[in-house]
Amino acid sequence: MRQIEGTQRKAMQPILEMQNITKTFPGVKALTDVNLSVLPSEIHAVVGENGAGKSTLMKVLSGVYASGTFDGEILFEGKPQHYRSISESEHAGIVIIHQELALVPLLSIAENIFLGQEPAKRGVIDWFEAIARTKALLGKVGLKEHPNTLITNLGTGKQQLVEIAKALNKSVKLLILDEPTSSLNETDSNALLELLKGFRAQGISSILITHKLNEVLKVADRITVLRDGKAVDTLDTHTAKVSEDRIIKAMVGRELSERYPPRRSTIGEMMLEVSNWSAYHPQHGEKQIIKNVSLNVKAGEVVGIAGLMGAGRTEFAMSLFGRSYGQKISGEVKMRGLAVDVSSIPKAMNAGLAYATEDRKTYGLVLIDHIKHNITLANLGGVSTRGIVDDIEELSVANRYRRDLAIRCSSVYQTTVNLSGGNQQKVVLSKWLFSGPDVLILDEPTRGIDVGAKFEIYGIINKLAEAGKAVIVISSEMPELLGITDRIYVMNEGRFVGEMLTREATQENIMRTIMKSWEH
Amino acid sequence: MKTPAASTNPSENQSIVSFIMAHLRDYVLLIALISIMVFFQFTTQGTLFMPVNLTNIILQNSYIIVMALGMLLVIIAGHIDLSVGTVSGFIGGVAALLMTGTVPFFKDANLPFKFDAFSTAIICLILGAAIGAVQGYFIAYYKIPAFIVTLAGMLIFRGLELQVLGGSSVGPFPTLFQALSNGYVPDIFNITVAGGPFNVLAVAVGLLITATMIYFNVRNRRAQLAHGLAEEPIEIFWGRNTLIAVAFIGFCWLMAYYRGLPNVLVVMGVLISLFIFITTRTTFGRRIYALGGNEKATKLSGINTERLTFQIFTIMGALSALGGMIYAARLNVATPKAGQGLELDVIAACFIGGAAVTGGVGKVTGAVIGAFIIGVMNNGMSIVGIDIGWQFVIKGAVLMLAVFLDVYYKNKR
Numbered sequence: 001m002r003q004i005e006g007t008q009r010k011a012m013q014p015i016l017e018m019q020n021i022t023k024t025f026p027g028v029k030a031l032t033d034v035n036l037s038v039l040p041s042e043i044h045a046v047v048g049e050n051g052a053g054k055s056t057l058m059k060v061l062s063g064v065y066a067s068g069t070f071d072g073e074i075l076f077e078g079k080p081q082h083y084r085s086i087s088e089s090e091h092a093g094i095v096i097i098h099q100e101l102a103l104v105p106l107l108s109i110a111e112n113i114f115l116g117q118e119p120a121k122r123g124v125i126d127w128f129e130a131i132a133r134t135k136a137l138l139g140k141v142g143l144k145e146h147p148n149t150l151i152t153n154l155g156t157g158k159q160q161l162v163e164i165a166k167a168l169n170k171s172v173k174l175l176i177l178d179e180p181t182s183s184l185n186e187t188d189s190n191a192l193l194e195l196l197k198g199f200r201a202q203g204i205s206s207i208l209i210t211h212k213l214n215e216v217l218k219v220a221d222r223i224t225v226l227r228d229g230k231a232v233d234t235l236d237t238h239t240a241k242v243s244e245d246r247i248i249k250a251m252v253g254r255e256l257s258e259r260y261p262p263r264r265s266t267i268g269e270m271m272l273e274v275s276n277w278s279a280y281h282p283q284h285g286e287k288q289i290i291k292n293v294s295l296n297v298k299a300g301e302v303v304g305i306a307g308l309m310g311a312g313r314t315e316f317a318m319s320l321f322g323r324s325y326g327q328k329i330s331g332e333v334k335m336r337g338l339a340v341d342v343s344s345i346p347k348a349m350n351a352g353l354a355y356a357t358e359d360r361k362t363y364g365l366v367l368i369d370h371i372k373h374n375i376t377l378a379n380l381g382g383v384s385t386r387g388i389v390d391d392i393e394e395l396s397v398a399n400r401y402r403r404d405l406a407i408r409c410s411s412v413y414q415t416t417v418n419l420s421g422g423n424q425q426k427v428v429l430s431k432w433l434f435s436g437p438d439v440l441i442l443d444e445p446t447r448g449i450d451v452g453a454k455f456e457i458y459g460i461i462n463k464l465a466e467a468g469k470a471v472i473v474i475s476s477e478m479p480e481l482l483g484i485t486d487r488i489y490v491m492n493e494g495r496f497v498g499e500m501l502t503r504e505a506t507q508e509n510i511m512r513t514i515m516k517s518w519e520h
Numbered sequence: 521m522k523t524p525a526a527s528t529n530p531s532e533n534q535s536i537v538s539f540i541m542a543h544l545r546d547y548v549l550l551i552a553l554i555s556i557m558v559f560f561q562f563t564t565q566g567t568l569f570m571p572v573n574l575t576n577i578i579l580q581n582s583y584i585i586v587m588a589l590g591m592l593l594v595i596i597a598g599h600i601d602l603s604v605g606t607v608s609g610f611i612g613g614v615a616a617l618l619m620t621g622t623v624p625f626f627k628d629a630n631l632p633f634k635f636d637a638f639s640t641a642i643i644c645l646i647l648g649a650a651i652g653a654v655q656g657y658f659i660a661y662y663k664i665p666a667f668i669v670t671l672a673g674m675l676i677f678r679g680l681e682l683q684v685l686g687g688s689s690v691g692p693f694p695t696l697f698q699a700l701s702n703g704y705v706p707d708i709f710n711i712t713v714a715g716g717p718f719n720v721l722a723v724a725v726g727l728l729i730t731a732t733m734i735y736f737n738v739r740n741r742r743a744q745l746a747h748g749l750a751e752e753p754i755e756i757f758w759g760r761n762t763l764i765a766v767a768f769i770g771f772c773w774l775m776a777y778y779r780g781l782p783n784v785l786v787v788m789g790v791l792i793s794l795f796i797f798i799t800t801r802t803t804f805g806r807r808i809y810a811l812g813g814n815e816k817a818t819k820l821s822g823i824n825t826e827r828l829t830f831q832i833f834t835i836m837g838a839l840s841a842l843g844g845m846i847y848a849a850r851l852n853v854a855t856p857k858a859g860q861g862l863e864l865d866v867i868a869a870c871f872i873g874g875a876a877v878t879g880g881v882g883k884v885t886g887a888v889i890g891a892f893i894i895g896v897m898n899n900g901m902s903i904v905g906i907d908i909g910w911q912f913v914i915k916g917a918v919l920m921l922a923v924f925l926d927v928y929y930k931n932k933r
Contacts, residue, residue, distance in 0.1 A: 324820060349822045363820050366813035368880050377810055378821035380803040387802050392743060431821065 013078060015040045015205055016061075016094075016174055021072035023056055023065065030056045031070070034231045036224055038174065038207060041200050045208045045216040048226035049251055049450030054209050057226070058176055062096045063089040076174075093173030097163045097180065103151045110134040110147035113166045137165040141195060155310070157188030164195065175199065176207045179448070181215060185309035185476070193219045211448070213244045225250040248451055259451070260483030261459045264466075267486065268299035270337065271470035272353075272439045277331030279319040289326060290316050291494040297439065297470040302461060304485035304502070305474045306510050312494040313474045314358055317441045321355035322348040335438065349378070354437035356428050358444035358474070360421070364428040367417040371409060372398035374416055374427050378435040401430035405460060422453025429460060439470045446480060458484050478507045492517045536753045544929065549874065549889050552922075556893060560900030567903050568896070571778035574771070579701060579850060581895035582784040583608065583843035584862065585888055588869040589795045590839035592887040593832045595870050596799075598812040598879025599659065599666035601836050602863050603673030607651055608844030609859025610681040615644050615845050616690040616854030619697060624686030637697035644841045651677070652837015653830065660829035674863070682856050691853030701850035703783040719780030726772025729789075730765045737761055784846055791839075796884045808832065812879030865894055868915070872922040893918070 014037040023031040031053045038044045048054050059065050061074065063083030074081045076092055083089040086096070103112050110130050119129045134147035141161045151159060160180055167175055177196075181189040189212075196206050196219055210216060216223055217237065225233040225247060233250040235242045248259075273296045281287035289312050297303045305313045318325035320333070322345030333342050333351070340351040348355075357363035365374055375398045376383050383394040398412040405426045409419060416427055425445060432440060442461070446454040461484055465471055475481050481488055481502070488505050490498035490513045497517035500509070540547065561568045568574075587604050594601045617623060621634035635643065655673050659666045692698075709720035741757060752760075775781060799805040810818040811825050819825045843862075848854045871877070872893055873886030894915065901911045 321820075322822075345820065345822045346824065355820070357820060362814075363816050366810050366817055366880070368813045369809065373806065373810070377806075377818065377823070380806060384803050387804060389801055389803055389806060391801075392747060395747060435822070 012039050014038060014075075015042075015077055017073075017075040018057070018061060019073040019075070021057065021060055021070060021074075023060055023070040029229055031060070031229045034072075034226070034229070036231065038205050039221075040205060041203050042221045043196055043200055043206045043208060043219050045210065045220035045223045046226060047210065047213065047216060047223060047247060047251060049452060052226040052251070052450075053229040054226055055178065056229075058096060058178060058207070058209065061089070062086050062094060062176065090170055093171060094176065095167040095170055095172040095174070096176040096178065097160075097167060098178050103159055103162060105152040106150060108148045108150055109138070109145060109154075109162055109165075112151055112162060113137060113147075113169055117169075133169070134165075137168055138162075140168055141165045142191065155188075157184045157192070157309075160184065160188075160192060161195075164192075172204060174205050174207065176209070178209045179211065180208070181210065181212060187308070189215065211450070213247050216247070217242065217244065223247060227251060251451060259455065259479075261455065261462055263302075263462055263484065265300060265302070265486050266466070267301045268468060270296060271299045271301075271335065272297050273332075273334040273337075274320060275332045275334075277316065277320065277333075278329065279315065279326035280328040282326050285327060289494050290319060293331075293491075293494075293496050295472075295489060295496065297472055299438075299468045299470055300465050301487065302465050302471045302473060302485045304481035304488040305472065305491055306478060306481050306488050307476075307491035308514060309476060311491045313491050314443055315494075316491070317355055317443055317472070317474060320348070321345065321353055321441065324355075349435060349437070352438035353441065354378075354432040354435055354439070355441045356425075356432050356443060356445065358447060360424050360428055364431075365416045365424060368415065370413045370415050371402070371407065371419075371427055372412040375401055375412075375430045375434055378431050382434060382436075397434060398430075401426075401434065405430055406456060420450075420453070422449040422456070425449060425453070425457060426460075429457075433464075437469070439472065440464060441472045441474070443474045444476065445473060446475070446477070454480075478510055481510075482507065490514060490517075536755055539751065539753055539756060548925070549872075549886060549893075553889050553893050553896070556896055556900070560896060560904070564900060564903045568900055569774065571774045571776075573899070573903075574774050575778050575782060577892075577895055577899050578782055578785050578788075580899065581891055582701070582782075582788050583846040583850075584865050584869060584895065585788055585891045586791060586846065587836075587839055587843040587862070587866045588873075588887045588891050589791055589884065590832075590836035591866050592795070592870050592873075592875060592882050592884060593799075593808055594666070594836050595867075595875045595877075596812045596879060596882045597808050597829060597832050598815065599829070599832075600867065601655075601666065601670045601833070602867075603651075603655065603670040603677060604836065604840045604843070604866055605859045605862035605864075606674050606677040606681060607648065607837065607840040607859075608847060608862060609857070610651075610677040610684070611644050611648050611841040611844035612848035612854045612858050613681050613685045613690070613856070614647060615640050615697075615848055616693070617684060618643060619693050620690055622690060624684075624688055624690065637694045637700075640697065641700075641845060644845055645838050648841020648844070649834050649838040652840065653834040655837070656830040656833025659833060660826040666833075678860065681858070685854060685856045687856055689853045689855045691848075691851075693849065693852055697845075698849050698852055699783055700787075701782075701784050701846050702852075704779045705781040705783060705786060707780055713777075716777065717779075719776040719778075722772045722776040722780040723769070725781060726769045730768045733764060733768075734761050787842075787846075792884065792888055799884055804828075804831075809880055812881070814880075865891075868919045869894055872919055874926060876926075890922075 016036070016038040018034065018036040021031050021034040022029070034053070034057060036046070036057065046054050046057070060070050063085050066084040067082035076094065081092060083092070104115065107115070113134050114130050118125045119133070120126060131147045138145065138147065141164050143158060143161050143165070145154065145158065151162065154162065164175070180192055184192065193215060196208065199206060208216070208220060220237055222237065223235040223242065224231055225235070227250070235247070275294045277290055277293040278288065279290040281289050293316055295303070307313050315325050319329050320342060323329050323343055324345065333340055335351055342348040342351055342353065361367060366377065372394060376394050380389065383390055383397055395412065401407065402409065402412055407423050407426045407430070409423060416424060419427065445461070446457050449457065461471055461473065473481065473485060482505060485502045488500055488502055488510065489496050490500070490510055492514045495517070498513035557568065587608065591601060591604065617631070618635040618640045619637065621631040623631060651673070655669050658664050658669045705721060707719045707721045711718050711720050799808070807818065807823050807828055810823065811828055815825055844859060847858055851858070869891035870882065870887045871890070873883065873888070873890030875882030875887065897915060897918065898911070901914065906914070
């Protein structure tokens with residue numbers, strides 16, 4: 001059956017053909033002779049490491065890079081296309097939904113959906129029509145919110161659905177989703193993927209760009225793998241069995257026999273003990289976000305905190321780290337058995353804590369500044385005497401971390417905004433390592449990072465533990481927690497609902513623990 | 521520790537050109553200032569570079585430069601201060617009252633005693649710092665936008681300035697206070713050249729400072745070479761230093777033909793050096809850049825961003841006070857309208873000098889050159905006799921052009 005379906009699909013005329021696309025930036029060839037074809041009613045995944053050229057390819061397609069600034073042909077529905085801007089490609093029916101959502105937070109759903117194409121007569125908007133049409137669109141994506149709800153009051157998952165509803169309003173024929181599930185929890189991700197399947201049944205094709213290979217295997221009909229600006233492989237999931245390892249091999253160009261470096265843990269004395277930690281929402285003081293959480297981590301130990309998005313893991317870590325989140329915070333913190341004060345960030349750092357944020361760009365780096373300055377930011381005192389910075393000492397510190405953590409850059413004077421996600425993360429880690437902490441809290445340390453860099457980050461975490469540091473890793477990727485930790489706490493709705501040794505844990509029993517906690 | 525970076529480069533000329541292209545923004549400013557000076561030197565038939573006029577330019581712009589130093593910190597931190605003009609005027613008024621002992625707003629009553637110039641200056645600096653501190657407190661700890669807080673401050677101190685002076689001008693001041701703006705560093709040599717006095721001290725100081733600057737530049741370069749960091753081609757390094765030496769000694773030489781070094785130039789020189797040091801070498805300065813670059817990340821790195829903001833505005837307040845005193849001392853009278861609109865020149869100087877509205881970017885040398893660009897234009901246009909209306913139009917166009925070029929080159933990169 002599947003075979004027949006496969007051959008039938010082969011015979012179809014592609015809706016989109018990109019032929020021999022080459023795009024050059026000053027000094028860099030971002031894309032080299034890339035071919036990509038998408039069939040009608042197909043979900044086509046585009047995967048590749050960061051910097052492989054996925055985003056560039058989509059920008060070429062959507063007209064961000066105007067026709068003429070690249071070489072090659074774009075055929076849409078069999079006709080050559082020359083888009084000079086996003087609005088032209090959208091007019092043709094190609095809609096791209098970016099990783100960073102392009103919604104105005106303080107406008108309503110309806111206002112956002114009709115932004116720029118309001119149903120209006122002589123400039124006066126017909127809100128009744130807009131709201132009625134919004135309701136219909138929201139129904140198609142399975143949202144039950146009122147069209148007048150402000151975007152800021154929706155969760156990320158629902159915002160994503162609003163973006164899609166907005167695309168549907170533009171009579172879309174080809175939907176491009178750039179990392180749509182990177183900030184969604186498992187349930188929302190699945191709902192989104194189901195939605196794509198529904199669109200496929202209605203004849204709308206999608207291009208799905210993602211790092212999450214399990215999702216690719218769940219929904220994609222075909223997979224194009226990009227590596228170093230070239231399309232190295234196109235896999236058809238209907239004609240052959242495709243495994244994650246097969247895709248990874250194509251992505252990195254080598255067999256990653258182990259996705260996690262081997263770990264030999266030597267667990268030492270008790271380092272950090274947190275008991276009965278509670279915190280309330282910073283704006284809504286009656287809403288308790290963290291509920292009597294207790295945690296401990298020993299020297300040389302890597303402890304994971306698992307949970308769904310919105311479980312309160314980041315909020316817990318930030319409230320612990322100098323009360324950076326929430327209000328009415330209570331609880332006790334001990335380091336090596338002695339009570340410590342963590343009521344401000346400098347105090348928490350003094351006590352030996354460090355927190356590397358999940359959002360590198362907003363909370364982690366001064367993007368307009370270079371690597372050297374970013375590395376020493378949290379411990380300027382360490383490279384200065386009486387308030388005067390020793391440039392040479394600072395430089396040698398920066399170069400040491402560049403070497404130790406293998407930060408790939410032209411020099412430590414490279415601006416951090418130009419680094420890839422993995423290298424940015426290494427700079428953030430360097431910054432916190434240089435602050436000399438005993439306990440490192442790493443919040444989503446590998447989010448948005450390619451497979452190769454992930455492996456390196458895991459290696460760094462291992463080394464830290466071997467050097468006697470205590471490490472707490474917050475991650476939404478369960479295989480990652482199972483691969484690198486010694487012990488896992490499971491968090492849900494602001495509580496720790498389970499604790500297990502990693503060697504006894506499986507994805508299933510973590511999920512089961514979460515599900516069970518809802519039943520009470 | 522000898523380094524491969526110092527080894528000979530096959531395409532030496534290529535590297536000089538590419539280095540200049542990469543650092544065009546730094547040089548464009550200096551080139552602009554020099555072109556403007558040369559332009560007015562011709563259009564004013566040589567008046568611009570006359571020793572007396574050169575001295576005048578220094579005196580006319582000293583208070584703008586002093587305040588621009590503080591404004592630069594404020595702008596790097598991502599804020600703005602609109603109140604500096606009226607605060608400086610208000611402080612000038614307060615200084616006048618303290619020294620003359622009159623209180624015009626209180627039925628022309630007299631204070632029981634008069635303050636001398638020195639204690640007046642101390643009181644005024646503390647008062648200025650306090651004003652800055654209060655504004656900084658609201659900005660830093662209550663997160664009220666600096667634009668609004670200092671807009672309110674601008675109105676408040678414009679009003680207070682009118683009130684304390686009772687709408688009239690108050691002066692004159694003791695000689696010691698006047699000396700802040702109108703005094704000159706006394707010469708110790710007393711030499712006459714070509715029938716007029718020639719201030720050897722000015723030249724000596726010029727030589728000394730030039731030598732010190734070149735010494736530190738060379739030392740810095742050695743340290744860079746030792747660590748393989750010297751990006752600047754050697755020709756450009758020496759070209760730059762020669763240019764600085766010629767300009768500096770030439771400037772002092774010309775000043776020597778008039779009355780030598782104005783006191784206020786010494787004050788300015790010390791402050792400029794201090795602020796260059798603060799912004800480039802100290803943790804305090806570094807943190808300001810980080811704060812303006814990404815406040816959230818800076819705060820999460822354990823830096824007390826609130827206190828930092830508070831300190832910056834306190835410094836700004838003290839510098840506004842100093843600027844106000846220099847202004848009053850120069851006129852030898854405090855007028856109710858002193859300082860109004862000054863904030864615009866001060867802010868323009870920083871932005872012409874390459875500071876970014878978004879924060880995190882800016883240089884002391886840029887702000888100083890920016891202030892001189894405005895100052896020389898003001899001076900030159902006045903001598904040439906351009907209508908005051910057109911002067912504003914031209915100044916506005918130059919500001920727009922400077923910021924446009926900045927944005928244009930940033931996008932191009």
